[in-house]
Amino acid sequence: MNVIQTEQLQKAYDGLAVLQGVDLQVPQGAVFAFLGNNGSGKSTTIRILTGLLRADAGKAEVLGMDITRQRLPVLAQIGALVESPALYPNLTAAECLSIACRLKNVSLRDIDRVLDVVEMRAARQRRIGQFSLGMKQRLAIAMTLIGAPKLLILDEPTNGLDPQGMQDIRTLIQQLPARQDCSVFVSSHLLDEVEKMASHVALLHKGRVIAQENLLTLKQKQVRRLKLVCHPLDSTAELLERMSLRSEQDTDGLWLDGLSSADLTPLLQHLLAHDVEIFEARWHQPSLEDWFVGQQTQALEASHAMA
Numbered sequence: 495m496n497v498i499q500t501e502q503l504q505k506a507y508d509g510l511a512v513l514q515g516v517d518l519q520v521p522q523g524a525v526f527a528f529l530g531n532n533g534s535g536k537s538t539t540i541r542i543l544t545g546l547l548r549a550d551a552g553k554a555e556v557l558g559m560d561i562t563r564q565r566l567p568v569l570a571q572i573g574a575l576v577e578s579p580a581l582y583p584n585l586t587a588a589e590c591l592s593i594a595c596r597l598k599n600v601s602l603r604d605i606d607r608v609l610d611v612v613e614m615r616a617a618r619q620r621r622i623g624q625f626s627l628g629m630k631q632r633l634a635i636a637m638t639l640i641g642a643p644k645l646l647i648l649d650e651p652t653n654g655l656d657p658q659g660m661q662d663i664r665t666l667i668q669q670l671p672a673r674q675d676c677s678v679f680v681s682s683h684l685l686d687e688v689e690k691m692a693s694h695v696a697l698l699h700k701g702r703v704i705a706q707e708n709l710l711t712l713k714q715k716q717v718r719r720l721k722l723v724c725h726p727l728d729s730t731a732e733l734l735e736r737m738s739l740r741s742e743q744d745t746d747g748l749w750l751d752g753l754s755s756a757d758l759t760p761l762l763q764h765l766l767a768h769d770v771e772i773f774e775a776r777w778h779q780p781s782l783e784d785w786f787v788g789q790q791t792q793a794l795e796a797s798h799a800m801a
């Protein structure tokens with residue numbers, strides 16, 4: 495079952511289209527990263543999914559329910575961190591969580607459970623005013639975990655955190671499906687973080703989802719490239735061309751696609767036999783950032799071609 499399913503979601507602000515047909519399928523048990531540049535419409539989508547905003551057109555189902563028609567039952571079953579939560583500095587962590595328990599009609603016994611999940615049991619009676627930003631963010635996530643929701647929706651949960659804080663939140667999110675038996679939908683533009691924590695990614699570009707993938711499948715599909723730092727570049731490129739190998743030149747070397755490990759030694763021997771000086775031969779595994787940039791470039795080229 496998909497825990498989130500949207501079809502052709504559309505939204506405009508003051509006549510300006512922001513979402514232009516968002517299709518999402520978020521599988522159960524996923525840590526699903528929702529990526530996109532600033533202003534691409536991530537928060538708008540999340541506000542629709544959490545019932546804070548109504549779409550102009552299209553359909554959004556959350557946990558199998560229509561978010562417009564069944565808003566309250568949906569909200570009772572999800573945990574959401576959309577805007578900075580009201581964390582009153584004079585309250586202790588436990589007092590703050592007790593408010594979430596009352597709002598969700600959940601036993602106060604859940605407080606210690608969620609504090610354990612975010613590893614903040616020791617800070618139970620400390621005032622929030624004394625917390626670091628990272629601790630506040632962990633407490634905010636603990637609030638979303640009250641009542642053990644089946645789905646968490648988190649909008650940029652690592653915003654403003656230092657590297658240690660980011661790592662803590664990332665580890666926490668990564669472990670949530672197993673520890674809490676839930677799915678996580680998380681927006682971010684920190685691609686390194688996402689690459690380490692997500693099982694699935696979707697890329698929103700100008701209000702449309704232009705790609706969504708299982709991260710493992712994506713990694714398998716990405717082709718590793720060989721970088722040859724060598725001299726001279728032009729004649730080496732011609733030599734490669736004669737071997738039916740196309741290369742791309744950059745400042746100090748050539749990039750080659752479509753080679754396997756077994757091709758490397760004969761290739762280097764051939765080049766050396768033709769007096770090419772080889773300083774370095776290095777495989778490059780594409781990153782999520784390479785995928786992100788590649789997908790956006792393709793989308794831009796396609797829209798220019800249609801214009």
Ligand SMILES: Nc1ncnc2c1ncn2[C@@H]1O[C@H](COP(=O)(O)OP(=O)(O)OP(=O)(O)O)[C@@H](O)[C@H]1O
Binds near residue numbers: 508512538
């Ligand atoms: N209430 C609003 N009224 C008018 N325009 C808005 C409103 N909220 C958002 N927008 C505009 O809609 C576009 C998409 O905004 P949104 O916040 O959904 O993007 P985002 O992908 O979450 O961006 P970011 O990564 O910067 O948070 C932006 O151009 C933004 O200025």
